[in-house]
Each structure stands twice: as structure tokens, then as C-alpha cells.
Amino acid sequence: MLVVGIVAFGLFRYVGDPVMSMAGIEATQQDREELRERLGLNESPLLQFGHFIKDAVRGEFGISYRAARPVSDLIAERLPATIELVIVSSILALVLGVGLGILVALHPQSPFSRIILSGSLIGNCLPTFVNGILLIYLVSVTLHWLPSFGRGEVVAVGSWTTGFLTLSGLKSLIMPALTLALFQITLVLRLVRAEMMEVLQAEFIRCARARGLSQRAVNFGHALKNTLLPVITIAGLNIGSVIAFSAITETVFQWPGLSLLFIDSVRFGDIPVMASYLILVAFVFVIINLVVDLLYFIIDPRLRLRRSVAMTGG
Amino acid sequence: MTAESADTVPVLSVKGLRVEIPLWDDIVVPVNDVSFDIAPGEVLGIVGESGAGKSITGAAVIGPMDPPSRIAGGEVWLQGRRIDTLSGSELRRIRGRDIGAVFQDPLTALDPLQTVGEQLIETIRTHLPLDRHAARTRAIAMLDQVGLPAAERRLDDYPHHLSGGMRQRVVIAMALCTDPVLVIADEPTTALDVSIQAQIIDLLKTQCRQRGTAVMLITHDMGVIAETADRVGVMYAGRLVEIGSVTQMIKAPRHPYTHGLMASIPRLNQIRRRLTQIKGAMPRLTAIPDGCAFHPRCSHAVDKCRETLPVLTPLDDGGAAACWQVGRSGNRPALPQPSVVPDLAPLSRLVASEPPLVDIDNVSQYFDVSKPLIERLATRQGRRILKAVDGVSLSIRRGETVAIVGESGCGKSTLARMVVGLYRPTSGSVRFDGTDVGKMRRQHRFQMIFQDPYASLNPRWRTASLIAEPLRTHGIDVGRGVRRRVDELLEMVGLSAADGDRYPHEFSGGQRQRISIARALACEPEFIVCDEPTSALDVSVQAQILNLMKDLQDELKLTLMFISHNLAVVRHMADHIGVMYLGRLVETSPASELFARPKHPYTRMLLDAIPDIERGGRVGAAPRGEAADPANAPTGCGFHPRCAIAVAACRIERPNLVAQGDGAAVACPVSDTSAAAPADASHPVELVAVR
Known part of the structure; x- marks a missing residue:
């Protein structure tokens, strides 16, 4: 977190001269000095960093150079769109990925599994933007089923704008979410499949079968739980990368989310927005890792605090 | 209890079993034309070296096999009912209910994410019409019977809380919890230490005898067989080459392979400069020789052995062997012993005066x-x-x-x-x-x-x-x-x-x-x-x-x-042996001295734990307890919690090696007095608890 903070601050402080981009060419030397003073650019770098961190903790990331509005406002505006997109596609990825992965692992020889597997290879290879564009071409341009861009109508619930409550909002959500999830689905699918096939070879599965347990009990009671351990780690990290990939998806579908804001900011050199985006993403990554670790802790009894069991004597 | 009515019918009858594994260009036959019966309550040992097909035979009985392996021929009958043709769900009712299984590695045989109790209760409830509470009571009783201390508390332990020996006890409890008529134990002690092995063998033996459960014991260890089994089948390259009573097999093996196998086992009671050896190794499954598969390694082989496969022929004493050289009476024509190299005279290699290397x-x-x-x-x-x-x-x-x-x-x-x-x-x-x-x-x-x-x-x-x-x-x-x-x-x-x-x-x-x-x-x-x-x-x-x-x-x-x-x-x-326990040398001694007069109680325990092939198994009682976790070693002498002769001082003071007259050194002050009279492991002193 701190490292990202430093990088973000470095960007903020040293890449380009914000005064130049804010004040415009006609501004006098005196105007510039005033602006410099107001932005606190004359203090020592360490002090500036201190302020930067302090503000960041309070959720203030300064003023966008381009929109001349507080960055926190901009982010608050865009955040719901991205979060809705990421959540929906993560759920898609997990449900479809794990579900199909189990199916493929349990019936490795069936034609259905073979189709899914080769399909997943395509999903794995095609870049996200190609998927997106293909989907737009097929579903929107050719079939006219779903809108090709934007969020549709949104309803404001307090400060939160949601697309879940209107039909057009939901319709607009399907394609971007699917595009974003596609890569993750294939990844989770292949991971679950590989792990599950390995677990099914394990001695304790043989033992469970020899105990005459039902297929269901063996596959879902014993095999699945053991499969999910490593899957959780990877899947958790990938939800983070879903956010990263969302940059591309949001661009392709003109989805008014954070990443689109970020991309626009990069184009205009809007450092405060970029810096705060970086920090936000890092923050989300850290949170996800924490959740993953906690989940691990819940699932795997070996990680829980060991009761002191004396083994001697018999 | 269907077992009582079926006394004359063998519990398990395998007839002409053949297992195939298709490869991409070939078919491998790891088990070929194997037939045997197990009578109610009988313990049949199946021995063989790795690749002999003994584990696959066991797996085929429990069935169905993991693809691509498949049963390609033969019949498996359980209590007069053919089971190899049953559907998956019918077979599942038999597995775990009528046939229990104990696998080699107790560390991997239990699901690490479920408690011992959950797994045990799950098995009981799958097969017996018991409610949760009754199943739990039964599970506790089972754990108690397999010798797990504080059984009720252990129910909520995860497998990683238990040591290897304890886990194997749990696996045995799981195999026996539905009162099966047959237990298939595939190398149940191979992954365990000698002292634990002795405990587990004892447990399996007594539990199965009490319940009248028949056992198919698959192992490579003749010592374990000698101690446990009533009859033994010897497998080589996928076929049963000899079957007969244990004493017969140990005293007078018929098949040249059995003979060589028995002779190549290092024994405790004999020092030979050279072990008898069979030349070569078991053929790979992809290249099993024509005729008798053993002929390239057999010093008795004649032309007929190279051309025609010998069948398992019943002998007069109830055994059977598959060898052209063995007559109906079980006698083999007197041929030179298989590649016995004359013993070398012990060299006096030691130069005593020199400083140690x-x-x-x-x-x-x-x-x-x-x-x-x-x-x-x-x-x-x-x-x-x-x-x-x-x-x-x-x-x-x-x-x-x-x-x-x-x-x-x-x-x-x-x-x-x-x-x-x-x-x-x-x-x-x-x-x-x-x-x-x-x-x-x-x-x-x-x-x-x-x-x-x-x-x-x-x-x-x-x-x-x-x-x-x-x-x-x-x-x-x-x-x-x-x-x-x-x-x-x-x-x-x-x-x-x-x-x-x-x-x-x-x-x-x-x-x-x-x-x-x-x-x-x-x-x-x-x-x-x-x-x-x-x-x-x-x-x-x-x-x-x-x-x-x-x-x-x-x-x-x-x-x-x-x-x-x-x-x-x-x-x-x-020439010289050092015995270690928990990071310390407890005894060093010239080899002959150590085996003739072991001084430290741990050395004695180790020696007692080894099954003696000649005398049909172990002589003393199984050793008690398990070695402590080295990170959490007991105070004083590390061995005292398991020691039958420990005194109060053993808990406090850590003994050092003290030289004895005969070139040995022992780290046990107590054993001096008891060395003359062999320790009686038969009535062990109560465990000295110091926790």
C-alpha cells in the first residue's frame, strides 16, 4: 500500500508541471506563483508526501486538473458503475468457472467436456477487447438484442446510482459483464478442473470410495472442498485483475466506470485522478487478499490455531 | 449377520481374475489368471515385489477400477454372490459395508478437511440405519476399540492432529465400523516405524479375530505375513506362482522364486557375509517373458520353462505351485541352490591402533x-x-x-x-x-x-x-x-x-x-x-x-x-552399531554384542518389534506408545514415557553414554541391573505420566 502511495505521489509530484497544464498559456508569472502556493507545491517533498497521505486517508485526493473538481467527487460518481460491473462478472466467473470445472473434471471423457475445454482455450487466448467487439458485432449489430454501449437508465439510490433496477440497465450490463468474465471463467474452469482431477486421484478419495460412500458424498463432500483451497487464492487474486481488465472492457463498451475515467485521465495527463485510481486499486487488492486469507482460515482446519495435542502415550 | 449361515462358502472367491490397462499401442496385463479363496475368518497374505500386481488384485476386489484399468476376465464372488458384474450403486452398498479397506499411507488416507468423527459417522450412516446420535456412539466405541485414548475427544480432531500410527488406527476403525466380513489391507504398515508397525499388526489381528473378519493382507514384508497370515499367496509378474500355508512357505517354499525371496531377506538370527540373491529384477509389465515369467532369473530353468507357461497345480498338502520342476508331492528335484555365493571369511579389516578416520x-x-x-x-x-x-x-x-x-x-x-x-x-x-x-x-x-x-x-x-x-x-x-x-x-x-x-x-x-x-x-x-x-x-x-x-x-x-x-x-x-532416539545416541555397541545382549530398553524394544520369520512372528508384546515430537521432547531421558523400567530419576536426569566392559556404551543407568534378566515386556509397568 505504502509503495503504491509513494509511486502515486511520485507521479503526482514529478511527472509534468501541473501548474502549466492548469493555468494555461496566457497566465502570467504571478498567477502561476499564486496557483503554486495554493496547491502547496512550494513545500518540501517530504511534507507534501505527508499531506498527500493524510488527505488520502481521509478520502481526499486533491483536485482534478482537467475537470477542476475534487477527485473524490469524480470517483464517487463513477465507482458504482465499476463495482456493479466487477461484482456481476466475478460472480459469473466463479459460478460458471467452478460449475463447469467440476463437470469437466468429473466427466473428462464426455463430448460436452471436450467442447467446453476447447471453448475455454479460445476464451483464454482471445484478448478481452476482441471478445467485446465480437460480442457487440454479433449481439448488438447483427441481432439487435442488447445495447452496444453505455449503462442504460440508472436509478439513484442515495448517492449510489444503480443499473440493477431498470430493464435497460440490466440489458446493458450483460455484455460487458460477460466479456469481462470470459477470461476469468476459462481460467477458473481450467484451474478447478486440474485441481479436482488431481484431488480425485488422492488416496483419501480412493479410501472414501472404498468406504462405499455415494458419488455425491465423494465428489462434493470430500473432493470439492479440497479442490477449492488453491482455487480460492487464484480466484481471489483474479478478482483484482478483473478490475484491471475492466479498463479495456469499459473502453470497448463505453461503460461510464472508474477505468474509463482513468483512461481519459491518462490521455489528458490528469495526475491526481491517476494517482488516486492507483491507490484505490491497490487498496482493493489488499482487501481481497485479506478476505482470501480469512477464507483459507475458515476452510482449512490445518491453519487454525493448533490445540496442543499430546501425542505420546498409548 | 449373513456370515454365520455361510460357513462353508468362502468369504471371497476370486476365479481367473485378469486386469488390463490399455496403453496407446499395447495392452498391459498387471494381473493375469489369478484365483484364490479366503475362508471365513481366515487371513490370506499376498506377497510379491513391486509390480507383481498384488495391489491391483486388491483394488479389483474392491472394484470398480480407476479407468483405464479394467477387469477383463474372471469372476469375484463374495459370500456366494458374484460381485464383479454388479452395477456401481449395488457395488457401493457392498464396499464399506461388507468389505472394509485399509490403505498403506495413513497420512493421505483421511480427508484433511473433515474431522475424524465426521468421516467415521459418514461411513456408519451410509451403511447402517442409525441416527446421528447412535452413529456417534458407535464411532466412539470403534475408536475406543482400536485403542485411541480419549476417543470421545478425538472425534472432533482433524487428521493432522493425530500421529501416523493414530491415523492408521482411525483408518482401521473406519474399515471395521460396519462389521464387514472381509477387510482388504494393502500394505497397512509399510509407511510406519517398526514399533508402530507391531502395534498396528497386533490391532488388526486381534480385532479381526474377535469379529471373525477375514483379511486379505497385501504386503511385501514376509515378516508381517509370518506374524499375521494363515495362508500366503506369492505373486510374480501378475500371476500367482505359489499359494500355501505360512509355515509351509517359510520352512519349505516350493517355487524357486519363493525360495529365493525367502533366502534374500536379511535375518536377525544369522550373520552371513553374503545374502542369497536372485539375479536380475522383476520384468516390466510391457516385457513379460514367454513361458514361465521367472525363467530368466531362475537357476533351475529348463527349455520347457522358456516355452510353456506352468499352471498353478494343487499339491498333496493343500498348497499349489506354478512350476514345471515341482512334482505333485511338492518336491523339487535336487538342483544346485539358486546362486548361492560362498560366504567370505570375515576379514580383519580393522587396524585398532590408528586414530579414527x-x-x-x-x-x-x-x-x-x-x-x-x-x-x-x-x-x-x-x-x-x-x-x-x-x-x-x-x-x-x-x-x-x-x-x-x-x-x-x-x-x-x-x-x-x-x-x-x-x-x-x-x-x-x-x-x-x-x-x-x-x-x-x-x-x-x-x-x-x-x-x-x-x-x-x-x-x-x-x-x-x-x-x-x-x-x-x-x-x-x-x-x-x-x-x-x-x-x-x-x-x-x-x-x-x-x-x-x-x-x-x-x-x-x-x-x-x-x-x-x-x-x-x-x-x-x-x-x-x-x-x-x-x-x-x-x-x-x-x-x-x-x-x-x-x-x-x-x-x-x-x-x-x-x-x-x-x-x-x-x-x-x-561392525559397530549406534542406536539413536530423539536426537541422542542411546547405545553404541559392536554388532554381535548388540544383537546378543541389547542393553538399552529402546534397543530391546526395537528388536522385539521386528517380526521373526522363523518363529512365526514377533515373540514379545507390541511396544507401547509412540516416539515424542522432537520439538517437544520429554524431560530427562527422552525414552522414559515408553520405558518399562523407568524410575523417577529418568524423568529428571538425562543419562549420558557410559562405557561398558564389552566395548558397548549405554545411556541408561537403570538397565545395568536389569541387563542380566531380559526385560519382561509381557507385563509392562504402568505408564509413567509426567504431563
Whole structure:
């Protein structure tokens, strides 16, 4: 977190001269000095960093150079769109990925599994933007089923704008979410499949079968739980990368989310927005890792605090 | 209880069983035309070396097999009902209900994410119409019967809370919890230490006898068979070559393979300079010879053996053997004994006056196994130090073989690694010919041979490069070209020069261990440390390797340090033996003395735990308890919680090695008095609890 903070601050402080981009060419030397003073650019770098961190903790990331509005406002505006997109596609990825992965692992020889597997290879290879564009071409341009861009109508619930409550909002959500999830689905699918096939070879599965347990009990009671351990780690990290990939998806579908804001900011050199985006993403990554670790802790009894069991004597 | 009505019908009847594994261009037949019966309450042992098809036979009975393996022929009958043709769900009702299974490795046989109780109750409720509460009561009763202390509390333990021996008890409880008529135990003790093995065998035997459960015991260990089984079937290359009563098999085996197998087992009660060996190794499944599969290794083979497959022919005494040379009466024509090499006279290799070649002076190896600092601060725990080796002193004279024995976790491998300088001792020093090993840069004068010949050879290198590597590393000028030297070495270990161009995977386990030996010998070392060099090998191959090592030792005047858990192997190899327990030497003694008059109670326990093939099993009672966690060793003498003769002082004071008159040294002040009268393990003193 701190490292990202430093990088973000470095960007903020040293890449380009914000005064130049804010004040415009006609501004006098005196105007510039005033602006410099107001932005606190004359203090020592360490002090500036201190302020930067302090503000960041309070959720203030300064003023966008381009929109001349507080960055926190901009982010608050865009955040719901991205979060809705990421959540929906993560759920898609997990449900479809794990579900199909189990199916493929349990019936490795069936034609259905073979189709899914080769399909997943395509999903794995095609870049996200190609998927997106293909989907737009097929579903929107050719079939006219779903809108090709934007969020549709949104309803404001307090400060939160949601697309879940209107039909057009939901319709607009399907394609971007699917595009974003596609890569993750294939990844989770292949991971679950590989792990599950390995677990099914394990001695304790043989033992469970020899105990005459039902297929269901063996596959879902014993095999699945053991499969999910490593899957959780990877899947958790990938939800983070879903956010990263969302940059591309949001661009392709003109989805008014954070990443689109970020991309626009990069184009205009809007450092405060970029810096705060970086920090936000890092923050989300850290949170996800924490959740993953906690989940691990819940699932795997070996990680829980060991009761002191004396083994001697018999 | 259907068993009572079916007394005359065998519990299990296997007829002409054939298992196939299709490969992409071939079909492999790991089990071919195997037939046997198991009577109610009978224990049938199935022995054979790895690849003989014994485990697959067991798996086929439990069935269905993991694809692509399939039962391609034959019938399996359970209590007069054919079961190999049943559908999956019908078979499932039999598995776990009528047939229980115990697998080899208790560490992996239980689901790590579910408690012992959950798994046990799940099994009970799958097969018996019991509600949760009744199933729980039954589970507790089962755990109690298999000797798990505080059974009710153990129900909520996860498998990782339990030691290997405890887990195997749980697995046995799981196999027996539905009162099956047959238990299939596939190498149930192979992964366990000798003392635990004895406990588990005892348990399996008594539990099955009490319940009248028949057992199919699959193992490679004749000792276990001798102790447990009523009848034995011997498998070779997928076929049953001989079947008969245990005593028959031990006293007078008929088939030349059984004969060789029995003779190649190192025994405790005999010291022979050489073990009887069967030449070669079991054929691969893809290349089973025509005729009798054993003929290339058989010294009795005649032309008929090479052409026609012998069938399992019943003999007059109820046994059966598949060999053309064995007549109906069971007598084999008197032919020369299979490749018995005359015993060499013991050489007096030792030069007593010389200073020791290797001097291990009070070495210790401590490992820090503490939790991370933050966690330690939070839980207010101190550092945890694992004393893997704790103050061991030993000297090895030139030309001598010193063996270190002990169960897993006793620190014997750690000691070996310190001796060759792979680990730097935490304290103390190892001197080789007067120089500190830690300060030596080039160490070509001593070498190490590792346990696992599959893992210790780089699979991407050709054999010649593997053997030549130490020569290149140490820049030794062998004077006649590296390749010449490699060829020489290959021949020395019984391979041919042409083998140098092959890769390790093309060799069998025994051949790979020969390559390891050749590599160790490349620099003409004076001293070789062998860490369990034969424990990954089959008995007949083990005999070859042990003989080879003895020959090479005599020929090259080598000094050996031999690490092993197998006392019989040690007896065969060593001049001097050190017994380790929890990081400390508890007894050192000349080999003959140790076996004749073991002094430390732990040594006695180890010796008692080994099944004696000749006398139909172990003589004493099974040893008690399990070795303590080295990171949490008991105070005083580490052995006191398991010791039958421990006194109060043993809990407080840690005894040091004290020299005895006969060249032995023992770290037990109590045993002096009791050494004269053998310890009676038959009425053990109550456990001295100090927790």
C-alpha cells in the first residue's frame, strides 16, 4: 500500500508541471506563483508526501486538473458503475468457472467436456477487447438484442446510482459483464478442473470410495472442498485483475466506470485522478487478499490455531 | 449377520481374475489368471515385489477400477454372490459395508478437511440405519476399540492432529465400523516405524479375530505375513506362482522364486557375509517373458520353462505351485541352490591402533521451528528449538562399517548430512582424518549415497555424465580419460559400459542405485555415507545391492557409515552399531554384542518389534506408545514415557553414554541391573505420566 502511495505521489509530484497544464498559456508569472502556493507545491517533498497521505486517508485526493473538481467527487460518481460491473462478472466467473470445472473434471471423457475445454482455450487466448467487439458485432449489430454501449437508465439510490433496477440497465450490463468474465471463467474452469482431477486421484478419495460412500458424498463432500483451497487464492487474486481488465472492457463498451475515467485521465495527463485510481486499486487488492486469507482460515482446519495435542502415550 | 449361515462358502472367491490397462499401442496385463479363496475368518497374505500386481488384485476386489484399468476376465464372488458384474450403486452398498479397506499411507488416507468423527459417522450412516446420535456412539466405541485414548475427544480432531500410527488406527476403525466380513489391507504398515508397525499388526489381528473378519493382507514384508497370515499367496509378474500355508512357505517354499525371496531377506538370527540373491529384477509389465515369467532369473530353468507357461497345480498338502520342476508331492528335484555365493571369511579389516578416520565430536543440530515473531509476541510463547541431533559423539575407524539405526525423526539422516558437511553443526565438530569437515573445500575423499535412486539422479543426464560429474567437479586427473574410468566404474557395480549412454529412467530401481554407487565411487573416496540405500528397493534387489556394497568395501578398503531403520539389514552390514532416539545416541555397541545382549530398553524394544520369520512372528508384546515430537521432547531421558523400567530419576536426569566392559556404551543407568534378566515386556509397568 505504502509503495503504491509513494509511486502515486511520485507521479503526482514529478511527472509534468501541473501548474502549466492548469493555468494555461496566457497566465502570467504571478498567477502561476499564486496557483503554486495554493496547491502547496512550494513545500518540501517530504511534507507534501505527508499531506498527500493524510488527505488520502481521509478520502481526499486533491483536485482534478482537467475537470477542476475534487477527485473524490469524480470517483464517487463513477465507482458504482465499476463495482456493479466487477461484482456481476466475478460472480459469473466463479459460478460458471467452478460449475463447469467440476463437470469437466468429473466427466473428462464426455463430448460436452471436450467442447467446453476447447471453448475455454479460445476464451483464454482471445484478448478481452476482441471478445467485446465480437460480442457487440454479433449481439448488438447483427441481432439487435442488447445495447452496444453505455449503462442504460440508472436509478439513484442515495448517492449510489444503480443499473440493477431498470430493464435497460440490466440489458446493458450483460455484455460487458460477460466479456469481462470470459477470461476469468476459462481460467477458473481450467484451474478447478486440474485441481479436482488431481484431488480425485488422492488416496483419501480412493479410501472414501472404498468406504462405499455415494458419488455425491465423494465428489462434493470430500473432493470439492479440497479442490477449492488453491482455487480460492487464484480466484481471489483474479478478482483484482478483473478490475484491471475492466479498463479495456469499459473502453470497448463505453461503460461510464472508474477505468474509463482513468483512461481519459491518462490521455489528458490528469495526475491526481491517476494517482488516486492507483491507490484505490491497490487498496482493493489488499482487501481481497485479506478476505482470501480469512477464507483459507475458515476452510482449512490445518491453519487454525493448533490445540496442543499430546501425542505420546498409548 | 449373513456370515454365520455361510460357513462353508468362502468369504471371497476370486476365479481367473485378469486386469488390463490399455496403453496407446499395447495392452498391459498387471494381473493375469489369478484365483484364490479366503475362508471365513481366515487371513490370506499376498506377497510379491513391486509390480507383481498384488495391489491391483486388491483394488479389483474392491472394484470398480480407476479407468483405464479394467477387469477383463474372471469372476469375484463374495459370500456366494458374484460381485464383479454388479452395477456401481449395488457395488457401493457392498464396499464399506461388507468389505472394509485399509490403505498403506495413513497420512493421505483421511480427508484433511473433515474431522475424524465426521468421516467415521459418514461411513456408519451410509451403511447402517442409525441416527446421528447412535452413529456417534458407535464411532466412539470403534475408536475406543482400536485403542485411541480419549476417543470421545478425538472425534472432533482433524487428521493432522493425530500421529501416523493414530491415523492408521482411525483408518482401521473406519474399515471395521460396519462389521464387514472381509477387510482388504494393502500394505497397512509399510509407511510406519517398526514399533508402530507391531502395534498396528497386533490391532488388526486381534480385532479381526474377535469379529471373525477375514483379511486379505497385501504386503511385501514376509515378516508381517509370518506374524499375521494363515495362508500366503506369492505373486510374480501378475500371476500367482505359489499359494500355501505360512509355515509351509517359510520352512519349505516350493517355487524357486519363493525360495529365493525367502533366502534374500536379511535375518536377525544369522550373520552371513553374503545374502542369497536372485539375479536380475522383476520384468516390466510391457516385457513379460514367454513361458514361465521367472525363467530368466531362475537357476533351475529348463527349455520347457522358456516355452510353456506352468499352471498353478494343487499339491498333496493343500498348497499349489506354478512350476514345471515341482512334482505333485511338492518336491523339487535336487538342483544346485539358486546362486548361492560362498560366504567370505570375515576379514580383519580393522587396524585398532590408528586414530579414527572420522571423528564426530559432540555434534548438535538445532532447527528453529518458532512461529513468526509477531505471533510469538501475541501468544507469549518463546522460541521453539527442534534438537534434531543433540550432542552425538562417535568415531569411525578406517575400514569399519558403522551403522546408525533408529525410527523416523530420531535424527539419523541429519547426523549423516552433518558428517558429509551438507549441514553445518550448531555445535561440535566432525573431523575427517584430522581436518574439520566444515573447513574442507574439496570433499572428494568422502561421498554420500542417498535413499531414493529415483530422485537422486538427474533425469536429463546420461548415466556416463552422471558418474563423471564428481570427477569433473573435483578436477581429478584419473590419468586414463574420464570415459575409461566411467566404463570401469560401471563394470565394477555390475552394469556394462554400454549403459553409460542410457538415461536414468531406462533403469530399474536397483540398477539406479548401482549408478548412485558408481557415482559415489568415482573419485576413489575412502569413506561413504549411505543414507537408507536400500529402503526404496525390493528385497531381492536389496540383497544384490547389499552384497555389492560388501564386495566393494572389501575390494576398495572403504569405510562406511550406514544409516538405516532396518535392524536386520544393519546386522548384516555393520561392525559397530549406534542406536539413536530423539536426537541422542542411546547405545553404541559392536554388532554381535548388540544383537546378543541389547542393553538399552529402546534397543530391546526395537528388536522385539521386528517380526521373526522363523518363529512365526514377533515373540514379545507390541511396544507401547509412540516416539515424542522432537520439538517437544520429554524431560530427562527422552525414552522414559515408553520405558518399562523407568524410575523417577529418568524423568529428571538425562543419562549420558557410559562405557561398558564389552566395548558397548549405554545411556541408561537403570538397565545395568536389569541387563542380566531380559526385560519382561509381557507385563509392562504402568505408564509413567509426567504431563
